[in-house]
Structures are given as structure tokens and as C-alpha cells.
Amino acid sequence: MFPRRPYIGRHPLRPAPTRRNDPLEEDPESQQLESQFYPSIFDVLKVRHLLLWKTKPEGLPAEVVDMIVDAAEYWASTKAKLDDSRRIQKDVDQAVLCTSPLCYTENTPDTPTPKLLPHRTMHPCRKIVFSILSHDQGGYSESRLAGPDHPPAYEGTYTWFDAEVVHNAHEPSQKSAIDEMLDPSNKSPRHYAPDDPLLLPRGNALQRNRARMSRAKRHIINWHYLDDIASDSSEAGDIERDSGRGRDTLNGKKVREMEIGDSVVIWARARFPGWVNYVDEVSVRVYWAI
Template identity: 45%
Template sequence: MMLPFVHRLRGVRRPLDPAGNNNETGASSKEEAKTSENDTYYPSCYDVLKVRYLLQHIWKWKRDSEELFPCELVDMIVDAADYWATSESSLEGETTIRKDQDQVLLTTVPLCYAVETLRSDSPQVLPHRGAHPCRKIMFTISAHDQGWGGGARNKGPYDGSFTWFDTQIIHSAQKPPPPREEPIQEKQRAHFESGDPLLLPSAHKLQSNRTADKNTQLHRITWHYLDDIPSDSSEAEEIENSQGRGRATLDGSQVRALEVGDAIQIWGRARFGGWINHVERVVVRVFWAV
């Protein structure tokens, strides 16, 4: 029974990008991204539990002893190997976001919940380790702006970009919304006033589009629980200018703070006349410790 399992452990895994972000241009990069994702092996909860069982018992089997390998050391081995359970949420097909027409592009599966049970009265919690089990979040975004406009871009290719993406944490997302006597009439905001925190891209943005570039950009962004780049550092400033990421998203705090049941919403935004956020694809994969 162990042979198929051993074979699965030898599956292909994507090497991590040291910079935490990988930007590519053009339609071919989108197809390559899909191919790469299809070729990547992501373990299930059951896979991780089997590996943990083997690691704990191999000590007993090899030493002919009743003593199991310590759980703390198993945790360290599994985390060092990035061998975590995952869930994926995706948006396929083009979405166009014009001036001040902010839009939720997708909401991830609540952390550590089985997606097929979310509509039931008792959604199933999947195996996890600790109250803050999230270890890594991978974002893949294919998008571009209108292809013209913007300033001199003295700080890099993202300088002066007014099309971008934000994240929002939804707590206890596995719970159904409370019943309301009257339906909520959602109104589209027509204008963001000066001083509004959502008027311009902030240090907490997920990703900006390249400024005035009509070619589709493929952005791969990775948040890791061990990230530790302070937002006020020169390294954070360099990443923000060269990669278009928010400088306040580089310290890993967003990942470490996620709790079981939390979900992540991805917002697409555009500001000022003529600016258009052309979104072609968004994929979010969330990893958690078991």
C-alpha cells in the first residue's frame, strides 16, 4: 500500500522565486503559467497526514522501540519542506474595471474548510495545526492597464499607476450572513473624495499594473509566514518600485495573522478618467500547516 504513496512524494514542486515575485509579459506567459500550475504537485491534507505518520513511526520501526519521533521535530521537518495542505480559488475570463468601479474579483475558500461542505449547515473543518495555521499564499494575476497615460515614471515601471489590486480579510467566512429584513441596495461609488484611504494605491496594496503598458502582465506574488522585510526599509522601497508590490505586505504579518475560517477577497481598482484595469485571470492558492 505504501508504494503509490512514495511515488506521489516524488512529484514535481515549483521552486520558490527568491524575490517573491515574478513578472512576465504577453500571452505566452499566461499559457506557460497554466502549464506550470498543472505540472505542480500540491499535497492534500491526507497526503500530509500520511507523511507525518511515517515520520513519527519510522523512529519506532528503525529502533525497534515503542518511542515515537517527537511531534515538534515532525513539525519542523514538514515546515522546512513546505509540505502543507492547500486550497485554490480562481477567476477566469476578462473583467474590465473603469474609473472608481472597484470590484471584488474573487473570495478564497475559508482557511482550513472543505469547499464542498460550505453550503451545508455544518461546514467541515479540515485538519490543521494551531490557531494560525496559514504558512503561505500565492497570488497569480494576469492583467494590464489601458496602455497610455501616466507620468515620467522616475521611480520605475509602476510609478504613477492608477490601476491596482488590494486584499481584504473576511473573518469567519464559513458562517452564513445573518438574515436581514430588507435586502441591501449596493450602490456603486461614483467618486472617491480627497483623503479617502481608497483613493490611491497604498503601501498595503497587493500589486499594481505596469503604468501605460497594454501588454498583459503576469504577476506572481508570494506571501510567506517567515517574510520579515520592514515596510520602512530600503529593500521594501526597492521592491515596491521595481515590482509594483505594496511595501507593507513584505513582513509576513498578514499570513501569520490569518485564523481558521478567514477568507481573502481580491479587489480590482482603477482611478481617474481614462484609466482601465483589464483583468484576465486571478488565482490564489493558500497553504496551511497540518
Template identity: 50%
Template sequence: MLPFRRFWNQLQQILVAEPTTPADSSDTPAPKADATVWDVLKVRYILRNKISRPLPEELVDIILDSAEYWASAEVEMSQGERIVHKDRDQVILKTVPLCYDRASLASSSVPTPLPHRGKYPCRKIIFHISSHDQGGSGNRPRENMYEGSWTWFDTEVIRAAHLKNMYKDDKEQEVLENEGGQVARHFGPENPKLLPRGDKLQSNKAHVSKLQEHHIVWHYLDNVSPDSPEAEEVERMQGRGSLTLDGRGVRELEVGDSIAVWARARFPWWLNRVARARVQIYWAI
């Protein structure tokens, strides 16, 4: 077993003695829950150069991944509550393209990616969604609260989103067809988006008007087989898609890709009411 405790003890001593941000300021910065790009670069430099026995690059990678010391970016849904009606699916948010800064994408036709490690640097994605459907059954508890739920959330990967002019004049642009739900669409029986499937992100509990807090974590080390009893239990008890539990959605995300979160509703009188949504993406440096 690698002596991580010894490495981190040395690292903490060095970090206490040295600033962790590049800015010159007499004010002490407030502590942050997540590391910045600069934080990770600083720690990499320390582990490679400033501890008593500097470490090889490969071991530094292992330590940072084991500690989940990754850079991150966060996006929140704007415009307040969204109400998604039958067949008027909406994109409630799109993440900033992986390993890119929104400001640089808006100001440069040839944006430069942020530091990252490898073609597939994504390590974790956390989705926070507060939502519910239209209610209507007295909110009585049932064995499977997600059975017969026709309001749910899907994800769509926008490949090479950093080349699609997503930002202009400090405003996010639509890059997917009908992503605002302006036009009601007809979903026939052969359309894969007619009903929630195994690749769904999350369903709302059916006929429950109380706001639900969905916290979904995708990790690059996830390895739950979609056809396993465990995946079936997660889908039944948590409302997640069984196909999203094997980590591929994280491992296959490339630099420049963005994730769109769709809110969907089907059949007359069904509503998907979304109060808040937030996504955090973590990548290795």
C-alpha cells in the same frame, strides 16, 4: 543541524511501498504538485510511528515546515476577463475560508474545519494575476514603470467567513458591499482607497497595454521591514506594496478567514483589465 536527509530517505521508501490516497482503486493516481490533507496526515503518521526511530510531535512539525509540506486550496477567477472602470472596483475572487472545504460550507450550517495546526495555521499565499491597464503611451520603457499607475489590486480579509453563507446552490454569494462594482463610488481625498498605498497587493505597470503576469508570494517567514530600503526597492521595481513584505498577512490569518482580491481603477479613461487570477493558500497540519 537536523538529519532531514535521513528522515526523508526513510519516508520515501515507505511511501513507495504504501498508497498515498485512501481510495481503493486499481488505477495509479497522477502525481500532484501540492500535497492534499490526506497526504500530510499520512506523512505525519509515518514520521510518528513507522520510521526506525519515531519522532516526537515537535520535531515532526519542524520537518514538515522546513520541507513546506503543507495542505493547500486553490481558487480561480470565474466569468472570463473582467474590465474594471474608474471607481467601479470589483472583487475578482474570494478564497475558500481557511481550513474549510467549499462543499461542506454549502451543505452544512455547522461546518467542520479540515485538519490544521494551531489558531494561525497559514504558511504561504501565492497570488497569480494576469492584467494590464488601458495602455496609451506607446509602451515606452521608463525607469519606474509603476509610477503614476492608477490601476491596482488590494486584498481584504473577511473574518470568520465560514459563518457568512458564502455558498448557496453551488454558487458563490456576495458578502462584501458592492463587491461586483455595480455602483460607482466617490472616493474623496480622505478615503484610504482613493490611491494605491503601501498595503496594496500589486500595481499594473502604467500605460502598458501588454498583458502582465504578476506572481506574488506571501510567506509566514517574510520579515522585510516596510520602511527599509529593500521594501522601497521592491515597491519601485516590482509594483508590490511595501507593507505586505513582513509576513503578517500570512501569520495573522485565522481559521475560517477568507481573502478577497479587489481590482481597482481611478481617474477618467483608466481601466484595469484582468484576464486571469488565481490564489493558492497553504496551511500546516
């Protein structure tokens, strides 16, 4: 059992909004992500070597080194990014992005078969950071949300994003299925019955758009392996209401259960006539322990 990590700044979902087709306004958290140092596999291995063998008098035990590396969050990572913008119409679900299989190299012309990378344990994933810049079709004015009686920003929204874990994504059979899933020509709407779990955004939603707001907003969603917020708690309810993040995504379970070779697919969704999900940017960075 992992120790519980205090809930301090874990869910940074309050960056400044941006306007579609306008120059981006100040976005401190996005800029911080871009300027942050991301250790390479070599960097992590070098630090582990120094701690294991170069500290006096006899080096540190491996268990202590693991604790130091995890406390410092000095982990290797890979990033996947959507290269273009998308417009998701009503009753259409599109897979817009897929991460590399956990702890495997990406498929490239030079390495068509992914190779296993250094890692620690069978569940090495430690953190997943999603960055989404998007909005819906609009309809509310900014002034409506500025008054004391304004409706909650994420109440009654029908455009949102989900994250799906695909197991054994490094295997050739799964790669073909993922490629078909990501094909942007798959835009046929489907009928959703009233009891369909995908009809409406639910507790497992990665991120909802603000309702009826044409001004794009960047949401940065952090999944951490030490997250431990129960979905039925008042804290989870507050986060869901104030940030648009699903209450079932706050317990860290998906991160802790990620296995070697798993990928994360991001789905963009929209429902009902008149609703459109404008997807400007999506990126995902996955961290794992070595």
C-alpha cells in the same frame, strides 16, 4: 516568534509578459505553478504518520516532525480562481475573488455547511500565492520602456489590486455579505475624497499594474509566514518600485495572523477618467499546516 527566513527568491515577480487577446507567451513561473505537486490532506497526514511512528528506533517527536514538515513546506492547500475576465472602470471597486475559509471545506450542494479540516494550531496559515494576469488601458509604447531613461514601470499607475482578510467567513452571516460583495452587478462608481485611503494605491496594495501598458503581465505574489521585511527599509522600497507590490505586505504579518475560518477577498480598482483595469486571470492558493 518565528525564525527569520532569508530573503532568497521570495518575491518572484518577473515572469514574461503576455499580450491581451493573443496566445500566451512563455510564462515559466505560471507553468511551474501549474505543474507543481500540491499535497492533499491525506498526503500530509500519511507523511506525518510515517515520521511519527515508522522511523527507527522509536519514531520522531512531534515537535521535530513539525519542523521537518514546515522546512519542506509540505502543506495542504486550496485554490480559488476567477472564472471570467473583468473590466474595471474608473472609480469602481470590484471584489473579483474570495478564497475558501481557512481550514474549512467549500460550500457545495452536498455540504451546504462547511466542515472543519485537519490543521495545526490556531494560526495554521503558512503561505498565500496570488497569480494575476492584467493590464491597464495602455498609452505607452514598448520602446518607451526600453530606453535608458524610461520611467519606472509602476510609477503613476491608477489601476491596482488589494487583498482583504474577511474574518469568520465560514459563518452564514458572513457568507451572505461575501456573496453580495462578489456580485458582478455591483459596478456603481463612487466619489473618493482626497483623504480617502482607497483613492490611490498605497503601501498595503497587493499589486499595481504597470502604468499605461496595454500588454498584459502576469504577477505572482508570494506571502509567506516567515517574511520579515520592514516597510520603511530600502529593500521594501526597491521591491515596491521594481515589482509594484505594496511595501507594507512584505512582513508576513497577514499570513501569521490568519485565523481558522478567515478568507481572502481580492479587489480590483481603477481611478480617474480614462483609466481601466483589465483583469484577465486571478487565482489564489492558500497553504496551511497540519
